[in-house]
Structures are given as C-alpha cells and as structure tokens.
Amino acid sequence: MVLPVPIAAATGAGALAGAAYLNARFSLAHDLLFFRIFGATLFRLFRAGRAGRLNVFYVLEAQALDKTTGAKPFILFEGRAVTYVEAYEMVLRYGAWLRECRGVCEGDVVALDYQNSDTFVLLWFALWAVGAKPAFINYNLQGAALAHCLRAATAKLAIVDPRVAESVSEDVRREVPGMEFVVFTPELEAEARGREPVRYPDAVRAEREPTDMAMLIYTSGTTGMPKPAIISWAKVYVAANMSSKGTSAKPSDVFYTCMPLYHSAGSCLAVGSALFLGATAAIGRRFSTKTFWKEVRETKSTVIQYVGETCRYLTVAPPEIDPVTGENLDKKHCVRAAMGNGLRPDVWDRFKDRFGIDTIYEIYAATEGAAGLWNPSRNSFAKGAIGRFGLVSGALSSLRTTLVRVDNETELPWRDPKTGFCQRAKTGEAGEFIVWLPADDIKKRFQGYYGNAEATNSKIMRDVFKKGDAWFRSGDVLQWDSDGRVYFHDRIGDTFRWKSENVSTAEVAQILGLHSAVQEANVYGVQLPHHDGRAGCVAIVLDTPQVNAQVLSSLASHAMEKLPRYAVPLFVRLVKELGAQTTGTNKQQKHILRQQGVDPSKVEGDVLFWLKGGTYVPFRPTDWKALEQGAVKL
Structure with missing residues (x-):
C-alpha cells in the first residue's frame, strides 16, 4: 500500500524525531564514535601485525608511495612545506647517516633533545627507519634534571638541537659518562642530507607485538624527576585514531600544533593523526599568544591543538587587529575544531564564542596511562566534561x-x-x-x-x-x-583538607576563573603554624596591574557567594604574569607554591593578601610573625 504524501511525510518526520530523541537520550552517536575509534585501531594493528609492519615508519612509507598523498604536504613549518615523498626520502638519508656514521643499530635508544621543527620529525622517523627507539627529551631541562633524563634512557647517543646546545653543559656531560653528544649543526645536517637514501631490510624494523616499545616519552616531573614512560606501538595507533576519528578529520585537514613534540600530545595525537590520515601537520616552534593565530591562518589549519591552560591564555590575550582595515581577526581562520586536554569549564564557552570554534574535542589521557576518555562537544550539554559515553559504550x-x-x-x-x-x-x-x-x-x-x-x-x-x-x-x-x-x-595530592572538609583545587579554581577580573587562578593548600590541615591559597593573575580595594572586595564576595565557606581561599598571592607556574605543556604546577607557602620572605617578591572582614587585605611580615607565635587563629 502506498501512503498518501502527507501521511508519509508525517511518518518520516516522526521517525526522524524518534531517532533524534533516542540519540539524545542514550548518546548513540558516542557509541558509534567509540566503535569507530577502536574498530579502526584494532583493524590497522591486526593488519600491520600480520604483515610484520607494526613500526609506524611503514605508515609514512605507504603515504609517500601512494599517488594520492605522496605530493601532499606532510609537514608545514615556518614557511617550509615538506611533502610525504620528500619526508620519506629525507628519513632514509638521515637513517643512513645515523647507521653508517653514528653506529645506531636496531633496538638502540637514542635521546632526541630538540625544539619543535621539521628536523625533529625527520630525525624521529629516521630512528624508526633503522629500528631504533627515540627518547624525547624536554629541551627546557638543564643541569641535574637533564642529566637524570639522559641516564634514565640508557642511550649511548644524544642528538641535540643547536638552539638548546648550551643546556648540555660540561657538568651534564660528566653526569652521563659514555654518552656521545652530537649537536646537529647546519653542517652536520647538510652531511646527513647528502647521504644516499637507504631503505634497510624489514628485518631491521621487526617488532613482535603491538605492546613492544616504540619510544620513550617523559612525565612532566611536577612532583619529582621526570620518568620515561614506555610508549608502545599500540598506543601510537590508538592516539592517532582517537584524535583523527574524534575530530571527524579527513585527508584534506591541516592539524596545527605548537605543543611540544617531546610530549605525546604534540607527537602522537597531532602529528600522528595527520600521518595516519594522509593529512598535513602544521607545526609551531613554541606556544605564544602573539604567533598562535598568525600561524593558524598562514597554514590554513582546520584543527588546532591545546593543552592545559593554552585556551585560557588565548582568550585573555588582546585581539589582533588588521593594521590596514582595522578588522578584528579573532574569527578570521579556517578552524572548525579544537582538540586537546585541560580546557576548563570557566574558559570553555568564552574560548568557543570569541574565536568561533564549532567543536571542542576534549581528551583525557596520560602519557603512561592504560586508558583514555574523550568528549566531542558542539553545545553546552557536555561543557567541561573530559569524557562522555553512550548507553553501550558506557x-x-x-x-x-x-x-x-x-x-x-x-x-x-x-x-x-x-x-x-x-x-x-x-x-x-x-x-x-x-x-x-x-x-x-x-x-x-x-x-x-x-x-x-x-x-x-x-x-x-x-x-x-x-x-x-x-x-x-x-x-x-x-x-x-x-x-x-x-x-x-x-588530582590526588592536590585536594587538601581544611576545617575537616576536603577542598578540590580544580573546583575552586574554576569558580574563581568566572570572576571578570581573573585571568588565571592556581589553587593549592598551604600549611600554617599552629593550624591543622592546609589553608586555601590562590596564585592569581588579574586583568589590571593596579589592584585596588574594590577588586579585592569583589573577588572575596564572589568566592564567598559561590563556594562553601571552608573552600574560600584564605590567602591570595598576586603573581605577575600568565603561566608563571606551568610546565612546557601549559599545565599548572603547584608543588613549588605549596613549599613556599605564605611566608612573605619566600614568595619571590609577590604580594600577599588574606581574608579579613569579608575582603582581602595585605598580608605583611608582621602578620606572618603573629601566625608563627600562635597569636592568630583562622
């Protein structure tokens, strides 16, 4: 029987409405994404393992030899474009140099102490090409921390970026006896580029299991010396598929990252996604609010990456104005999605609205972690969530x-x-x-x-x-x-107890971040003489250098209105600049702040305030002395 058109239309509309309801009620779209990510990962791992090609070098090789992707840019960096074919040939040349001139063999661990650049990526894949394992070193490290990381890698060779060569001091070299340090100068780079490209036999790159080590990436070291986490081939596959499938990326997309490549976010999620798709990775040397959007526009990037407080810093930065037309350039870009981890709820909508970002793809994962979560969000329903599940995937x-x-x-x-x-x-x-x-x-x-x-x-x-x-x-x-x-x-260890109550530093920082004058808030607990537990303190950056009584009173009123009394910070430490206590991946650090506490002689010239009479007033050395003498009870 053929239904009359109005009835058929009504039936179709009803079916669509029903499907929309079921999707909203049970998050079926998230179930589908869950299976797409893991299905694609398992399929590619199975196929690579069966062919004896778990090493991700083979992914680069396949893209370079494919007529549809070979001539496409793989890497964009500071005005230079490196196609897949060019990258593959250079990787073979660098690999030959590493093997023949530096004695690198399969299974060797080689430390790579390098800033973001196309050279970093080529050296990284050249090590994979000869069956070696790169250990990515945080190029900001110096002294004992750098020596520790080099020793922990058990590498005999470290390749060093000329830009950070000064950090490899004689003291560091003495702490790592037996290690050869090679500063990859322009002359050495030219020597490596001049080698004949050699593709060594597959046996050199033999890997038995997806769980075999692909590389070493270090933890941030916020509570001690960094530790080298083993990154398996399976984890590289998962990371690349998680970010590419999660952002619905296509080969035509351009992934922009200025997050450090020595971290898994920049290397595995951003560069990895581009590689597995046959898309393009646009790389910035380092994060700066002054160059971020300029590089995004120049590279016509469609997916940008953030970590930690990156989006906050972009949101509070002054807008860039076209010097000729006077136009605000905040939304003059091709970006459709931002992916990363650490975007706080108090920044989420402000970042989306100011820069016109359609989709936020928040990811929860750790370098050494055994699982990850994700939340693709286009509306306010899952704002601030680090993960989201449907009925089946949950x-x-x-x-x-x-x-x-x-x-x-x-x-x-x-x-x-x-x-x-x-x-x-x-x-x-x-x-x-x-x-x-x-x-x-x-x-x-x-x-x-x-x-x-x-x-x-x-x-x-x-x-x-x-x-x-x-x-x-x-x-x-x-x-x-x-x-x-x-x-x-x-984070366990960040939560503190005050007045027999548990205080979440993340929750307090989120609430304080909603105040119009607050640009950044880093909350932690401090020990006080003659008091049990830890009192709340916030290292804060305000939007004005002139802090007056009105701003301090407004901040106190905001905190007391939005937070339980026990969670209201008793102390405010006014810091001078954004990101003063962050890692290279823009993640806030608290351990140094906790150690310094609120002793005015230890806060490095920062101004302290404390809560008295419903507002924040200056906290002076005489007040600290009164606390030490037990004359003040908070």
Whole structure:
C-alpha cells in the first residue's frame, strides 16, 4: 500500500524525531564514535601485525608511495612545506647517516633533545627507519634534571638541537659518562642530507607485538624527576585514531600544533593523526599568544591543538587587529575544531564564542596511562566534561574502567575493613579513576616506566575487587554522572583538607576563573603554624596591574557567594604574569607554591593578601610573625 504524501511525510518526520530523541537520550552517536575509534585501531594493528609492519615508519612509507598523498604536504613549518615523498626520502638519508656514521643499530635508544621543527620529525622517523627507539627529551631541562633524563634512557647517543646546545653543559656531560653528544649543526645536517637514501631490510624494523616499545616519552616531573614512560606501538595507533576519528578529520585537514613534540600530545595525537590520515601537520616552534593565530591562518589549519591552560591564555590575550582595515581577526581562520586536554569549564564557552570554534574535542589521557576518555562537544550539554559515553559504550567501558572511593586520610583507594576490597563510587560521586589490567601479564595493557620497576609497581593496585586482580591507578579523581558525562574533580595530592572538609583545587579554581577580573587562578593548600590541615591559597593573575580595594572586595564576595565557606581561599598571592607556574605543556604546577607557602620572605617578591572582614587585605611580615607565635587563629 502506498501512503498518501502527507501521511508519509508525517511518518518520516516522526521517525526522524524518534531517532533524534533516542540519540539524545542514550548518546548513540558516542557509541558509534567509540566503535569507530577502536574498530579502526584494532583493524590497522591486526593488519600491520600480520604483515610484520607494526613500526609506524611503514605508515609514512605507504603515504609517500601512494599517488594520492605522496605530493601532499606532510609537514608545514615556518614557511617550509615538506611533502610525504620528500619526508620519506629525507628519513632514509638521515637513517643512513645515523647507521653508517653514528653506529645506531636496531633496538638502540637514542635521546632526541630538540625544539619543535621539521628536523625533529625527520630525525624521529629516521630512528624508526633503522629500528631504533627515540627518547624525547624536554629541551627546557638543564643541569641535574637533564642529566637524570639522559641516564634514565640508557642511550649511548644524544642528538641535540643547536638552539638548546648550551643546556648540555660540561657538568651534564660528566653526569652521563659514555654518552656521545652530537649537536646537529647546519653542517652536520647538510652531511646527513647528502647521504644516499637507504631503505634497510624489514628485518631491521621487526617488532613482535603491538605492546613492544616504540619510544620513550617523559612525565612532566611536577612532583619529582621526570620518568620515561614506555610508549608502545599500540598506543601510537590508538592516539592517532582517537584524535583523527574524534575530530571527524579527513585527508584534506591541516592539524596545527605548537605543543611540544617531546610530549605525546604534540607527537602522537597531532602529528600522528595527520600521518595516519594522509593529512598535513602544521607545526609551531613554541606556544605564544602573539604567533598562535598568525600561524593558524598562514597554514590554513582546520584543527588546532591545546593543552592545559593554552585556551585560557588565548582568550585573555588582546585581539589582533588588521593594521590596514582595522578588522578584528579573532574569527578570521579556517578552524572548525579544537582538540586537546585541560580546557576548563570557566574558559570553555568564552574560548568557543570569541574565536568561533564549532567543536571542542576534549581528551583525557596520560602519557603512561592504560586508558583514555574523550568528549566531542558542539553545545553546552557536555561543557567541561573530559569524557562522555553512550548507553553501550558506557556499559562496555565499565567492565574495564571504574571509579573507586578514596580514603581522604591516606589518599589511597578506600578499603572495606571487613573484606579488604575497594568500593566503587556511586554515580555522581567523586572517585579515583582506575583501569583493569590482566593480572598474569600486566604489560599487555600497561608497559610502565623504562628501567624503573619501583615506579611501575607504584601504579599497580592488586586485590581491588577480588583476590588476585590488578588495576592501574591514574591518581586522578573524576566524577561520572547519570548522563554518561565524566568530569575532572582533582588530582590526588592536590585536594587538601581544611576545617575537616576536603577542598578540590580544580573546583575552586574554576569558580574563581568566572570572576571578570581573573585571568588565571592556581589553587593549592598551604600549611600554617599552629593550624591543622592546609589553608586555601590562590596564585592569581588579574586583568589590571593596579589592584585596588574594590577588586579585592569583589573577588572575596564572589568566592564567598559561590563556594562553601571552608573552600574560600584564605590567602591570595598576586603573581605577575600568565603561566608563571606551568610546565612546557601549559599545565599548572603547584608543588613549588605549596613549599613556599605564605611566608612573605619566600614568595619571590609577590604580594600577599588574606581574608579579613569579608575582603582581602595585605598580608605583611608582621602578620606572618603573629601566625608563627600562635597569636592568630583562622
């Protein structure tokens, strides 16, 4: 029977409405994305493993030899374009130089101490081409920290960017006996480029398992010396597919990153995504609010990457004005999506609205982590969430990941006194994010830290829900709500107790960040003489150099109105510039601030205030002395 047109139209409209409702109710689109990411990853890993080509060098080779991608730009950097064919040939030349002139063999670890550049990428893939493993060194490191990272890699060779060669001092060299340091000067680079391109036999690049080591990437070292995390081939595949599928990217897209390539965000997520798609990676040497959008426009980038406080710094920076037309250039770009991790809820909409960004793709992952989360968002429903699940993907994820209640005294997962087992957090309750590991073969899911069994074992928790099971500890406290959204609550160790209450530094910073005068807020707990627990303090950057009583009173009123009384910071430390306490990936650091506390003699000339009479007033050395003498009770 043929339905009359009006009835057929109504039926079709009803079906569409029903489908839209089901998608909204159960987040079916997120289920589909979940299966697309893991399906594509497993398929490519299976195919590469079966062919004996797990090494990602083969992905570059395939793109270079493919007629549709070979002539396309793979890398854009400071006005230069390197096509896939050119990159492949140069990788073979550099590989021949490394093997024949520097004695690099398959399985060797080679330290790469380099700023972002096309040369960094070519050296990285040249090491893979000869079966070696790069260890990416944070080029900002000097002295003992640099020597520690070089020793931890057990490398015999370090290739150093001429721009950072001064950091490799004689003291550093003495601390790493037996290591050869090669500064890759223009003369040496010309020598390497002049070699005949050699494609060594596949046996040189033989890898047995997807879990074999591809490279070493170091943790940020915010609470101690950086640790080299083993990045497996499987993790490189997952990262590339997670960011490319999550942003619905196509070969025509251009991924822009100025995040450091020594970190997995810049290397695996951004460059990796472009490579696996046959798209283009536009690379900035370093992050700067003055050059970010200029480079994005020049490269016609369509997907940009952020980490940590990057979006905050871009949002509070003054707009760029065209000197000829006087036009505001904030929305003069080709960007359709921003991907990364650490975009806070108080910045989320301001960043999207100011720069006209359609999609935010927030990712939660750690360099050494055993699982990741993601949240593609085009509206306010999942604003601020670090992950999001549909009905099916949520059910499947809950079999391998969960949140467990935390003991606030020990900062460890809480265990039932009777059974000794942990307890899952309820929906909406904060708990530490943990990931299931195969107890009899941990390395299938968690490869750990290179040469550091103690650090590796510290991340593994056993007998969690039953005898003999094993789980990876993330160290992060998250919340999972009834709509499948996952939110970051705080990092274990950052949460502090005051007046017998737990204070989330992330929550307080988010609330303070909503104040119109606040450009950045870094919240932490400080120990005070004659007081239990830690009092709240915020290192803050305001939008005006002239701090007056009105601004301080407004800030205090805002905090007291929006936060529980115990969570209102008792101290304010006025810092001079954005990013003063951040890592190279724009992630806030707190440990130095905590150590300095609120002793005026230790805050490096910053101005301190404390909460008195409903406002913030100057905190002077005499006030600190009164605290030391026990004359003040807060």
